[in-house]
Amino acid sequence: MEVRKLCLVFLALLTAGLVAFSQEKPAVSGYGGGDSRIMDAVSMIQEGKIPAAAAELKKITSTDSGNDAAWYYLGTCYLQMQYVKEAQNALKKAVELDKGNYWYRERLAEAYSMAGEEELTLATYEQMLADFPKKDEIHYALVNLYLRQGQFPKALEAMDKIEQIFGKSESLASMRYEILLRQNKPDEAFKALNDFNSEYSSPRILSLLGDHEMAEYRDSAALAHYIEAQDIDSSYYPATLGEAEVYRTRRENDKFFSTIRRFAYDESVPSEAKVKYMEMLLSHSDPYFLRNNIEKIDSLYSKLVEMYPQDSTALASCAIFKFSMGEVEKAKELALKNIASNPKSVSARVSYLQMLASLNDWDTIVQESAEASGLFPNETVFYELSSFASYNKEDYQSAINASYEIIRHAAGDTTKTLPALSNIGDMYHMMGEKKKAYACYDKVLKVSPRYSGTLNNYAWYLALDGKKLKKALSMSKITIEQEPDNPTYLDTYGWILHLMGKDQDAKAYFKHAMLYGGKESSNIMEHYSVILEALGETDLAKVYKSQAEAKKAQGL
Secondary structure: OOOOOOOOOOOOOOOOOOOOOOOOOOOOHHHHOOOHHHHHHHHHHHOOOHHHHHHHHHHHHHHOOOOHHHHHHHHHHHHHOOOHHHHHHHHHHHHHHOOOOHHHHHHHHHHHHHOOOHHHHHHHHHHHHHHOOOOHHHHHHHHHHHHHOOOHHHHHHHHHHHHHHHOOOHHHHHHHHHHHHHOOOHHHHHHHHHHHHHHOOOHHHHHHHHHHHHHOOOHHHHHHHHHHHHHHOOOOHHHHHHHHHHHHHHOOHHHHHHHHHHHHHOOOOOHHHHHHHHHHHHHHOOHHHHHHHHHHHHHHHHHHHHHOOOOHHHHHHHHHHHHHOOOHHHHHHHHHHHHHHOOOOHHHHHHHHHHHHHOOOHHHHHHHHHHHHHHOOOOOHHHHHHHHHHHHOOOHHHHHHHHHHHHHHOOOOHHHHHHHHHHHHHHHHHOOOHHHHHHHHHHHHHHOOOOHHHHHHHHHHHHHHOOOHHHHHHHHHHHHHHOOOOHHHHHHHHHHHHHOOOHHHHHHHHHHHHHOOHHHOHHHHHHHHHHHHHOOOHHHHHHHHHHHHHHHHOOO
């Protein structure tokens, strides 16, 4: 049975209050004394003037080191300023001064958690539980911590205590189920759900029972659970989807579409849920099902756009569907409508540009990317698309200019600047300016000496020059060490070995490349045919040469 990813349903208690100051003031001895300076500092915190509040609180603690409230609020300020160690020191001082204050200790635990010090976080909460056994948030925080650390038995024990004190809940029941699955105890997990369901009927638990039955190929039992869940709450759409999936797996298509229309036409279901299901349906259904029901799926998409005419996710998903069906003009119409309806959406424009790229409409991509860059100057994706389109237009200087814009706008972000600089090097090489190309590659490798893409291209161009083959080989070797199954990198390494007269060694790398996608490239197969010819394997060389020519005819 497929074990689903554990989903933490508990509130993020460990980080609560770190971003925004809690409006619930803790019981603090210093505050209760009417100290106007602390009251002023708290007002500053609430107004977002955190550094000013911290400065005022530091003055108070310097003259009144026994003021626990001042230390507490100072620690709170430090947390919001991301000064975690300083926050811990201030909060520890507050706790020392008033050991019985729950809020002081709770915020100290937050400070430990923020620093990733999970053992201290756990120890703090466990001690708090001993002192405040009826504080439900402590119990939930401990469950969360145990789960984060993979201590599943302890998490289950903590959940038992919650149920003993506060009673059972469907959240606890579903969490117990998923923890037991993670422990590879499917029978025990299923029993836990059934035990809860025998006492408390819940659409959520019934749907989980249905999902479990489906995973065990007991579709009739699953269907019964899904229908019972809908009897309790007809708007609980996960149960409706479960019922539909039973019919789909049974190939009862009429029942499937009848059920899925209830889901699709239900206005209470979020549009995102409908889009997600439709995309799942397209990606997971077999071709026969899609081919024979494409008109019905098309009508579901039409209804989706009809119900949510300005929803970006609905419009984008429908545009992609229409494009996949060959209705290019309709797809473009929907994509443009998405942009018009959601002018601030970056994804809407990117989706349209990606569609144009599939159509090789490079001129429009350059034009639209320029407009989008003006609207979203810090979004480098439009410069990336413009550079890619310019490259395909063989307008290498424009590709270089767009890549420099990426570097300018993403300064310091090497995940963007290094590919851009490497791309500039490639463009210079295409323009015949090898010195400039190699200078760009050297800059990239100075920052990241094992940057595979640059190493591969640099090595390849050196090989084409027929110079510095030892340097080229050493660079190429790094790429195949990092990605031993990359056919492009294997091709480069093997070809350099060939140029060095080591054809027998080269053959081994080309054979490996053939197993991992090399047969999809005319260039790689052509290189392999040359190696085989050099080794006297003429017949096999002819086979690969013929296949390479066939790929070239396809433009591959």
